[in-house]
Every structure is written in structure tokens, then in C-alpha cells.
Amino acid sequence: MNIFYNREGVGDTLMIQMSSQDAEVRGVEKKGDMARIFDAESEKTLGYNLFNASKYLNIESENGAVAVNSGFVDHFNKLLKDKGFTDTLTYDDRPSFIIGHVLEKGKHPNADKLSICKVDIGDETLQIVCGAPNVEQGQKVVVARVGAVMPSGMLIKEAELRGVPSFGMICSAKELDLPNAPEKKGILVLDNNQPVGGNFFALTENH
Incomplete structure (x- = not known):
């Protein structure tokens, strides 16, 4: 929503x-x-x-x-x-930018530069297609969930990339608009002690 x-x-x-x-x-x-x-x-x-x-x-x-x-x-x-409408909205208090753990990384069948990742975000595991060259199994990463609005104004939607469904985005520091973000392409890799399911920006503000 x-x-x-x-x-x-x-x-x-x-x-x-x-x-x-x-x-x-x-x-x-x-x-x-x-x-x-x-x-x-x-x-x-x-x-x-x-x-x-x-x-x-x-x-x-x-x-x-x-x-x-x-x-x-x-x-x-x-x-x-x-x-007079019958729909109801459901409140989802999970953060839009959530800390995830890359459980699996596999090759995309139709694109050499894309990987299919399974990412644990605490209460579910998301399939995310990622084009970053540095994504690897075992990493702690920042996931923009479906529905998140990026600092650029882009809305994260469910997508299908070269025939493979993707439910979110693994973010780079530049995409998160972090200060001193490197220009080099690649996702932001977090310290391994970051809690899966945590609110990335809340944790950043507290440090």
C-alpha cells in the first residue's frame, strides 16, 4: 500500500x-x-x-x-x-528500508549481469533480481520493500526482470542518498552484526 x-x-x-x-x-x-x-x-x-x-x-x-x-x-x-465502500486498509508497520540477509545468490537464466537473490528480511524471504556486481551470499544489505519511495522519488514496485519476478530492491549507498556515497556501482554491504528486519534509517540515526 x-x-x-x-x-x-x-x-x-x-x-x-x-x-x-x-x-x-x-x-x-x-x-x-x-x-x-x-x-x-x-x-x-x-x-x-x-x-x-x-x-x-x-x-x-x-x-x-x-x-x-x-x-x-x-x-x-x-x-x-x-x-459505503467495503474495502479496508491494513497497517503494515515494517520499515520501507529494511535490513536483509542474502541467503542465496543464483545466476539469472536470461541475463549474464543479473543475479537472483533470496533475501531474508525477518518475517519473510523475498526473491530479488539484482544487477550489482558485488552482491554475494551471506551479506547483510539494505532492502527497499515494494511500496518504498526512494530519495529520488522512484516508487519500488513488483517487477519482472527478463522473465524473473522481483519483489524489492537491494540498495546502493548512492540510491539511499547517503553522504559520501561511492560513485562505483555496487550495493551497500552492512556490518554482519546488523539485525535482520531492522529499520535501516532508524539504526543509522542512532549511530
């Missing part, structure tokens, strides 16, 4: 993306200031737009990304119910 709000750029509209799936034909169901966007073929909900959002919610955003907590999600779910 991704939530965006940019009043200057878009207007007073809160946009919630519930699925990274692309639909060939999208439908819209509008009830008052709330609009549900869905896949017209499968009827699956893709997201919601809340117009005149500042009337309903106190919204804090940075670079368009909204700071979300359980109270925000509870309030929005009440709005959904009040408007």
Missing part, C-alpha cells in the same frame, strides 16, 4: 495505491469525495482517491509520501465505511 499527497502539485487529493498491478482497462466508482479505482476485468480494487482530503484528515507528507500510522489507517477505514 502506498499513500501520496502533494497539494501543490496535484491539489487537495489523497491517493492510495493498494496494488502495483497494471490494468488494461480501469473503472472508477465515485461516492461523494471518495473514488475507488479498480481493474474493470477482475473487479480488483487498485486504489482510492480522496478529494478535498484536508477536510477529513490531518496529512503529513514529505516529497509526496504520506507518514502513515495505525491511527491514520483506522481513520481512513472509517471514511471508507461512511462512504
Whole structure:
């Protein structure tokens, strides 16, 4: 789930993306200031737009990304119910930039410069296709989960790279906008004592 709000750029509209799936034909169901966007073929909900959002919610955003907590999600779910929609949002308190442990590294069948990695992030193992030349089994790394917004503004989505599904990104220091990041291509490799599942930026701020 991704939530965006940019009043200057878009207007007073809160946009919630519930699925990274692309639909060939999208439908819209509008009830008052709330609009549900869905896949017209499968009827699956893709997201919601809340117009005149500042009337309903106190919204804090940075670079368009909204700071979300359980109270925000509870309030929005009440709005959904009040408007007559049946969906509910689920609060995920895991960090967007999470410390992972590379359990496996394998060759990509269709690309010599890509690797298929299995990365433990604490409560699940993600398959991530990685193009970094220095990624290796056993490393502690920073994973941008699906839904994370990079410092550049890029949204991390589920992807398929040369025919292989990928669920997140193993990050470089430059991609994380860290000071003195090297120009040389390669992921950021962390000290081995970093806790799997930890919030990378929170741990960085505490050191």
C-alpha cells in the first residue's frame, strides 16, 4: 500500500495505491469525495482517491509520501465505511528500508549481469533480481520493500526482470542518498552484526 499527497502539485487529493498491478482497462466508482479505482476485468480494487482530503484528515507528507500510522489507517477505514465502500486498509508497520540477509545468490537464466537473490528480511524471504556486481551470499544489505519511495522519488514496485519476478530492491549507498556515497556501482554491504528486519534509517540515526 502506498499513500501520496502533494497539494501543490496535484491539489487537495489523497491517493492510495493498494496494488502495483497494471490494468488494461480501469473503472472508477465515485461516492461523494471518495473514488475507488479498480481493474474493470477482475473487479480488483487498485486504489482510492480522496478529494478535498484536508477536510477529513490531518496529512503529513514529505516529497509526496504520506507518514502513515495505525491511527491514520483506522481513520481512513472509517471514511471508507461512511462512504459505503467495503474495502479496508491494513497497517503494515515494517520499515520501507529494511535490513536483509542474502541467503542465496543464483545466476539469472536470461541475463549474464543479473543475479537472483533470496533475501531474508525477518518475517519473510523475498526473491530479488539484482544487477550489482558485488552482491554475494551471506551479506547483510539494505532492502527497499515494494511500496518504498526512494530519495529520488522512484516508487519500488513488483517487477519482472527478463522473465524473473522481483519483489524489492537491494540498495546502493548512492540510491539511499547517503553522504559520501561511492560513485562505483555496487550495493551497500552492512556490518554482519546488523539485525535482520531492522529499520535501516532508524539504526543509522542512532549511530
